Amino acid sequence: MTNVALVLPIQSSEDIVIARQKVRELAIKAGFNVVNQTKFITAASELARNTLDYGGGGYLTFEELINGNKKGLKLVFEDQGPGIDNIQLAMTDGYTTGKGLGLGLTGAKRLVNEFDLWTEVGKGTRISIIQWT
Amino acid sequence: MDRIPILKMGEHLLVTIQVDMHDQIALNLQDDLTNQIAKYKAKAVLIDISALEIVDSFIGRMISNIAGLSRILDAQTVVVGMRPAVAITLVELGLTLDGVRTALNVEKGLDILRTALKR
Known part of the structure; x- marks a missing residue:
């Protein structure tokens, strides 16, 4: 069972702060423990920054999930930027085409239960992450 | 609020980060601290992050930069x-904050700085 809760723009660094706060609010509502909460908010922060810095801005969609007695939260980061040319390279620790540390994508993947990446050069990138209680 | 206050205590500068920082606040803090270290000839900087609920790679990099x-x-x-x-x-x-000294609380942090300054 899913229901789409909310869509937020990711167009500025203030939007990343707002997105983090919304993720925190929904993670608490879903009943995540503190470590899970912290990991998920941090992953969201990394991906929101990627959407802004590499995708040229985009959107974050929230979905609340229920599976049996487990609750989950799904976040989808979407941009219409240049896309990722070499996914394998982009998913390597320490690799970056920007000025960061190259930990965003790989780090975020390690912090969440489910990670899914779709990208097409010239069309954009869509990354979804899920965390369960 | 676009700036985080920096308190001067003798040769120490104290910073308590209590807001969820957007990028510009983090960059301002880095600049302000650098300027105040030079201006006050400060020997030590103590940064309290106990109010921070998350540290992502951007904030982590800022902390490493300040230490450097x-x-x-x-x-x-x-x-x-x-x-x-x-x-x-x-x-x-994957962020281990290499080269950044840490302590569990303000008291222990001040102890480290006092010991270091005596040398």
């Missing part, structure tokens, strides 16, 4: 009060 900048300006930096969940997350993220 202050070292070059002959000051020591100690980061205190990191929450356990933040520490777990940082390590899993």
Whole structure:
């Protein structure tokens, strides 16, 4: 069972702060423990920054999930930027085409239960992450 | 609010980060601290992050930068009060804050700085 809760723009660094706060609010509502909460908010922060810095801005969609007695939260980061040319390279620790540390994508993947990446050069990138209680 | 206050206590500069920082606040803090270390000839910087619920790679990089900048300006930096969940997350993220001294709380942080300054 899913229901789409909310869509937020990711167009500025203030939007990343707002997105983090919304993720925190929904993670608490879903009943995540503190470590899970912290990991998920941090992953969201990394991906929101990627959407802004590499995708040229985009959107974050929230979905609340229920599976049996487990609750989950799904976040989808979407941009219409240049896309990722070499996914394998982009998913390597320490690799970056920007000025960061190259930990965003790989780090975020390690912090969440489910990670899914779709990208097409010239069309954009869509990354979804899920965390369960 | 676009700036985080920096308190001067003798040769120490104290910073308590209590807001969820957007990028410009983080960059301002880095600049302000660097300027104040030089202006007050500060020997030590103590940064309290106990109120921070998350430290992502951007904030982590800022903390490393501050530690590096202050070292070059002959000051020591100690980061205190990191929450356990933040520490777990940082390590899993792949960020180990190499070269940054840490302490569990402000008291222990000040002890480290006092000992270091006596040498």
